[in-house]
Structures are given as C-alpha cells and as structure tokens.
Amino acid sequence: MSKGLIVYVTRTGHARELAQSLGQQLDYPVAEIKDLVSRTGFLGWLRSGSQAARKLATPISDPEADLTQASTVILVQPVWASGVVPPMRTWLENHRSELSHKKIALLNSHLGSPLERLKIAFENEFFPLTAFEGIKTHASETEKQQKITSFIEALQNQTD
Numbered sequence: 001m002s003k004g005l006i007v008y009v010t011r012t013g014h015a016r017e018l019a020q021s022l023g024q025q026l027d028y029p030v031a032e033i034k035d036l037v038s039r040t041g042f043l044g045w046l047r048s049g050s051q052a053a054r055k056l057a058t059p060i061s062d063p064e065a066d067l068t069q070a071s072t073v074i075l076v077q078p079v080w081a082s083g084v085v086p087p088m089r090t091w092l093e094n095h096r097s098e099l100s101h102k103k104i105a106l107l108n109s110h111l112g113s114p115l116e117r118l119k120i121a122f123e124n125e126f127f128p129l130t131a132f133e134g135i136k137t138h139a140s141e142t143e144k145q146q147k148i149t150s151f152i153e154a155l156q157n158q159t160d
C-alpha cells in the first residue's frame, strides 16, 4: 500500500499551492475535487458562505483517486464561514466508508479566523484528525513552510 494521497478543493488557487507543495515534500499523489457550483463574483461568494454555514454538500466532479492504495489521506481546503467547504463535504460523504480506517489530516488555507471550532466540528461530523493546521493566505513563504513542516511532523509522529 502506498503511503498516502492528497485531495484538495480550491476557489482561487491558494489551497492548490499548499496541496502541491505537500505533495512534493511527501511524494504523495495530489488530486483535485472539482467544484461544479459557480462561485465567481459577489453572488458566488455569498452562495459559498451560505452553503458552508448550512453544512451543504454540493455537486462535484470526483477525481476518483484510488483510495485502496493509501493509508493516509490529507485533505486541503479553503475555510468558508469557519467550516468545511461544501465540495469537500460531498467528497467525504461519498467516500466515508473507504476512509473510515485511514489516517486523516486536514490542512486549511484561511484569512486568519480561529480554527479550533472547525477541528471539533470536523471530528464530530467525520473522522478523528491525525494532523490539523491553518495557513494564512497572505503569510510569507517562510511562514507557510514552517506550518507545512509542523503539519508533516504531526502526521509522521502519528504514522505507524
């Protein structure tokens, strides 16, 4: 079984950059969950926040990554309304049984709002998290790398 897989959702590219950086550093494959809802402009922004606050699961194009080959799955997402983004929720719901015995970690791209409640809410709704971190959109490259390094350390400290 290969070591892991990274799946991500992005609206404006920041979560993609984090996912790709993690993928390079861990040598894990990276797959994008494509969001099929229009999220452009002010209405798209409003729709996104509202759907996240209501804990909706919205239409996606599933990357259909081979989960049987991964013992660790890292989720990378932007934070919307302090919560799980709806396309990530759809993917998690679609793969809940396949994910249930794996190590799950969550890396968030955000503007800086506190993330403690997101971690608790995620673990209540889905799975215990082996690693959890938030990286600010406008952090320096050095700060981003420091957070990625501590995220990887948390993951590896918990890896069999």
Ligand SMILES: Cc1cc2nc3c(=O)[nH]c(=O)nc-3n(C[C@H](O)[C@H](O)[C@H](O)COP(=O)(O)O)c2cc1C
Pocket: 009, 010, 011, 012, 013, 014, 015, 016, 045, 046, 048, 049, 050, 077, 078, 079, 080, 081, 082, 083, 109, 110, 111, 112, 113, 136, 137
């Ligand atoms: C609808 C919406 C709601 C957001 N809510 C939050 C929030 O609650 N807390 C926060 O820190 N950032 C929030 N953000 C900012 C994004 O999480 C942040 O810009 C992120 O880096 C975007 O990642 P992306 O480029 O991968 O889409 C929100 C952004 C959007 C579009």
